[in-house]
Amino acid sequence: MSDPIHPRGAKPRHLTPGRIGLYAFLVFAAAFFLLPFYVMVVTSFKTMPEIQQGNIFSLPSKLTLAPWVTAWAKACTGVNCEGIRVGVLNSFKIMIPSTFLSILLGAINGYALSFWRPRGGNLIFAVLLMGAFIPYQVYLYPLVRMLSMVSLYNTLPGIIVVHVIFGMPVMTLLFRNYYAAVPVDLFKAARIDGGGFWTIFTRVMLPMSGPILVVAAILQVTGIWNDFLFGLIFAGRDHLPMTVELNNIVNTTTGTKAYNVNMAATILTAMVPLIVYFVSGRWFVRGIAAGAVKG
Amino acid sequence: MDSSVSVRDLRISYGALDVIRDLQLDIAPGEFLVLLGPSGCGKSTLLNAIAGLIDVSDGEVWINERNVTWDEPKDRGIGMVFQSYALYPQMTVEKNLSFGLRVAKHSREDIDKRVARAAEILQIEPLLKRRPSNLSGGQRQRVAIGRALVRDADVFLFDEPLSNLDAKLRVDLRVEIKRLHQRLRSTMVYVTHDQIEALTLADRIAVMQGGAIQQLDDPLTIYNRPCNLFVAGFIGSPAMNFFRGRLEEGADGVRFRGQGIETPLAGYDGDTALLPGREVIFGMRPEHLLFDQDAVGRPGQVEAVVELEEPMGADSLVWLTLGEARLSVRCGSGRRYRPGDRVPLAFDISRASIFDAETERRL
Amino acid sequence: MKPLRLRRLSAQAALIPTWVIVIFAYLGTILWTIRISFTSSGILPKYDFVGFEQYERLFRSARWIISVQNLAIFGVMFIVGCLVLGFLMAVFLDQRIKGEGIFRTIFLYPYAMSFIVTGLVWAWILNPTLGIQHAMHNWGWTSFSFDWLARGDRAIYMVGFAGIWQSAGLVMAILLAGLRGIDEDIWKAARVDGIPTWRVYISIVIPMMSGMFVTAIVLLAIAVVKVYDIVVAMTGGGPGISTEVPAKFVIDYLFNRQNIALATAAASVMFVAVLVVLGPWLYRQYFRKERRAA
Known part of the structure; x- marks a missing residue:
């Protein structure tokens, strides 16, 4: 063979400039996305004097847990100085029933719309689609009035009802899409076996809805936890969720700003959805894809 | 090259x-x-x-x-x-x-x-x-x-x-x-x-x-x-019929015996010599079996029992039992067969394949 | 066995709560809102009729005009930024790289956090006295100046920037799923044809993923129209009224400034705008397809 190199086996791989650039971009992007989290964490462990002299990117010279204690139990929201712990409890009280009820309603709707083709089904579907896309501002004022009429405004059940109402479009679309992929023959077979509306739902459809229930739960837990607007307007002073409390703590005008306390409170607020995100992993991505409501 | x-x-x-x-x-x-x-x-x-x-x-x-x-x-x-x-x-x-x-x-x-x-x-x-x-x-x-x-x-x-x-x-x-x-x-x-x-x-x-x-x-x-x-x-559809058995010395040369079937192997187109005593698998394609009138008078003629028939238009596939074996035969669609019919059957050894039971290679 | 009609009846009964919500919470509220926008209501609703007076007031209001302008700036920056960054991240993650899972997790985690958290963090980093600028001075770059968050003409860009940080991962996740869904044979065919990778992306893959892009754009556009939390957390609408947005305008006039007629007029404008933009897309996406399938 005159060829000095005789190609045989796998082609030798070289690290090309393109490949290096690719990793450089990814590492740079990762740094950009991680930076705020890093700043949040280091700030929350610094003392205020250090924050005022030092720079936001440096590690704390001596670790202090005081900001966390203050954020949890002593930070002031206006006149109340009970920390963010009240908000945590409120957020759970709002999130758990809202998640459960909105998923239940969405599942029933999705099931009824996909298999039973009820009268007016298309109208429901159209309104829900619209509801998923239209800014909430349009509904707010009349909804406040309606809830006051039935004495639900500024109550815990009131804010739960609001979450169920506005969670319904996405939940319904989610389950409708999921059930649309279930073979109709399965439904027909269940009908021939004598199953009624509820029997088929609880015995056939729900048991095979595991994946979508997980996705729905992820969407609702993070979505309701992260809500600010509804909590602000509908929850009432005694049930303000954590996001609203957090904003009140940070934007309280009394005294000097305690940035370390603010950041500790911010991390605490972000904690629940972040845990959901890291634990659920690929399911979260599935939730996004499903939430993207592809027809 | x-x-x-x-x-x-x-x-x-x-x-x-x-x-x-x-x-x-x-x-x-x-x-x-x-x-x-x-x-x-x-x-x-x-x-x-x-x-x-x-x-x-x-x-x-x-x-x-x-x-x-x-x-x-x-x-x-x-x-x-x-x-x-x-x-x-x-x-x-x-x-x-x-x-x-x-x-x-x-x-x-x-x-x-x-x-x-x-x-x-x-x-x-x-x-x-x-x-x-x-x-x-x-x-x-x-x-x-x-x-x-x-x-x-x-x-x-x-x-x-x-x-x-x-x-x-x-x-x-x-x-x-x-x-x-x-x-x-x-x-x-x-x-x-x-x-x-x-x-x-x-x-x-x-x-x-x-x-x-x-x-x-x-x-x-x-x-x-x-x-x-x-x-x-x-290769082949329906698949080749296989019978397990062994090679034996007979009066007319080497014979195959197994699963209730016995046939002389004279005329086999093989790659190696057939040594008596060896465990083998005897293979016949459904279209290479001699069946009914074709089988009459052939050496090693036997009688098989019809199990069922699958007419396919141009020809038919007939499933038979023979001894302990079950086999399929492709035949012309001229005649219909009923379950239980007894039909003569013979092997066209020149078109058979014999494999070593252990190496599974053709003999 | 119960007769068929009864079974359908239980399906209808199961949908009663949904009907109540659809009729009262969705359709009823929209009509009510639009009705109030044609009145002269102040703190309390008054059911007179003053025509388009509130709408005229609205479009004479500097604050509303600035809100709309800000929405446009934020919207364009946010959507374009998320699409470009998200697409690049998706494509780069699709190159059989090591540590894909880690990178993906890092790119997407901001999306799990609320706009409130996002706004507060970035407000802190961009804090004109103690944030980036201070850090740079500390590191010896004393001439460094970065006070955009405190400047009326620049603050909205910083809000957009924080928004991109929060949502680019969403686009990445959607487009990465799209890229993974592309037939392996298409890539093989393109390699046999000798088409360079970048050319395959531009001429073949992007057109194939147009549906995914539309989905991403719609999701981002919804976030744009609803944008409220991040402004509240990051700037409170300031400095002055330089980062006001329509959603905040409505809330402020409803609950703080007690001018519900003007607020509902603004809300109605938002409603109609969204309907005009999204209506045809929704119809095409859901109902035309439905008919074809049936």
């Missing part, structure tokens, strides 16, 4: 798993070679390795006397057709055909000439302005073949091109591909799991199993003289 495609000492592994090991294959210029085997046998992997679409772990690939082991697919002088057509969905047929040429900066006239020729050969001129989504499956696959055609390739690679088509179209396009080969006289390597496609199209068939070529021969040899039990069982 003058070869168009040559694969030498090929090994492909994913981690510790060898998908293909120590494989040799030489394909002559202008030959139509079919890689045939069940799914997971490594046939598509081999084709992709020839195309340069997957990295080989060891060994070499030569195309037209050139070592292309490290070459990009586009530099190998190949055209390829895929099972899923892999047409570019947002482009018209014409753009699909010409896209590669335009990227390679061919002149406008050259591109037009090649596209026109391919379109003429495949009779897709009326489709040139359409998009793949507006074409039927058969039309799409023609366009996919056209895309390989415009590349003026020396070697065409087909990866199960007809598997996504319905039965009728599959037959039509099969004929079309054969015609194309006769017209172009290019080397073609064709992967399929369909034995009818393999038998009808191939100059030679490579039957693959477990990442290795089991037998590489012309279709009739593969069919009539399968080199081992796997090939014998894989």
Whole structure:
């Protein structure tokens, strides 16, 4: 063979400039996305004097847990100085029933719309689609009035009802899409076996809805936890969720700003959805894809 | 040896798993070679390795006397057709055909000439302005073949091109591909799991199993003289009848005895001597059994009991029990059989295959 | 067995809560809102009729005009930024790289956090006295100046920037799923055709993923129209009224400034705008397809 190199086996791989650039971009992007989290964490462990002299990117010279204690139990929201712990409890009280009820309603709707083709089904579907896309501002004022009429405004059940109402479009679309992929023959077979509306739902459809229930739960837990607007307007002073409390703590005008306390409170607020995100992993991505409501 | 495609000492592994090991294959210029085997046998992997679409772990690939082991697919002088057509969905047929040429900066006239020729050969001129989504499956696959055609390739690679088509179209396009080969006289390597496609199209068939070529021969040899039990069982539909037993010395030479069947083996077209005492598997294709009137007066004639009949139009398949064995026979559709009928049966030993029970190789 | 009609009846009964919500909470509220926008209501609703007076007031209001302008700036920056960054990340993650899972997790985690958290963090980093600028001075770059968050003409860009940080991962996730869904054979065919990778992306893959892009754009556009939390957390609408947005305008006039007629007029404008933009898309996406399937 005159060829000095005789190609045989796998082609030798070289690290090309393109490949290096690719990793450089990814590492740079990762740094950009991680930076705020890093700043949040280091700030929350610094003392205020250090924050005022030092720079936001440096590690704390001596670790202090005081900001966390203050954020949890002593930070002031206006006149109340009970920390963010009240908000945590409120957020759970709002999130758990809202998640459960909105998923239940969405599942029933999705099931009824996909298999039973009820009268007016298309109208429901159209309104829900619209509801998923239209800014909430349009509904707010009349909804406040309606809830006051039935004495639900500024109550815990009131804010739960609001979450169920506005969670319904996405939940319904989610389950409708999921059930649309279930073979109709399965439904027909269940009908021939004598199953009624509820029997088929609880015995056939729900048991095979595991994946979508997980996705729905992820969407609702993070979505309701992260809500600010509804909590602000509908929850009432005694049930303000954590996001609203957090904003009140940070934007309280009394005294000097305690940035370390603010950041500790911010991390605490972000904690629940972040845990959901890291634990659920690929399911979260599935939730996004499903939430993207592809027809 | 003058070869168009040559694969030498090929090994492909994913981690510790060898998908293909120590494989040799030489394909002559202008030959139509079919890689045939069940799914997971490594046939598509081999084709992709020839195309340069997957990295080989060891060994070499030569195309037209050139070592292309490290070459990009586009530099190998190949055209390829895929099972899923892999047409570019947002482009018209014409753009699909010409896209590669335009990227390679061919002149406008050259591109037009090649596209026109391919379109003429495949009779897709009326489709040139359409998009793949507006074409039927058969039309799409023609366009996919056209895309390989415009590349003026020396070697065409087909990866199960007809598997996504319905039965009728599959037959039509099969004929079309054969015609194309006769017209172009290019080397073609064709992967399929369909034995009818393999038998009808191939100059030679490579039957693959477990990442290795089991037998590489012309279709009739593969069919009539399968080199081992796997090939014998894989080729032919309905499958060959197998009987377990042993070879024995008899008055008229070596005999087969097993599963309640006994027959002299005089006239067997074997590769090695038949030694008495050996455990063997005796194989007969359903169409090579002598049945009813044909069997009368033949040596080793026996009587079998009809279990059921499957009329198939041109002929019928009759399922029989004989001793402890159950077997199928293909026969003319002239006469109907009823369950329980007793019919004479004989073996045409010259067309039988006998395999060593241990090595499963043909004797 | 119960007769068929009864079974359908239980399906209808199961949908009663849904009907109540649809009729009262969705359709009823929209009509009510639009009705109020044609009145002269102040703190309390008054059911007179003053025609388009509130709408005229609205479009004479500097604050509303600035809100709309800000929405446009934020919207364009946010959507384009998320699409470009998200697409690049998706494509780069699709190159069989090491540590894909880690990178993907890092790129997407901001999306799990609320706009409130996002706004507060970035407000802190961009804090004109103690944030980036201070850090740079500390590191010896004393001439460094970055006070956009405190400048009326620049603050909205910083809000957009924080928004991109939060949502680019969403686009990445959607497009990466799209890229993974592309037939492996298309890539093989393109390699046999000798088409360079970047060209495959531009000429073949992007057109194939147009549906995914539309989905991403719609999701981002919804976030744009609803944008409220991040402004509240990051700037409170300031400095002055320089980062006000329509959603905040409505809330402020409803609950703080007690001018519900003007607020509902603004809400109605938002409603109609969204309906005009999204209506045709929704119809095409859901109902036309439905009919074809049936």
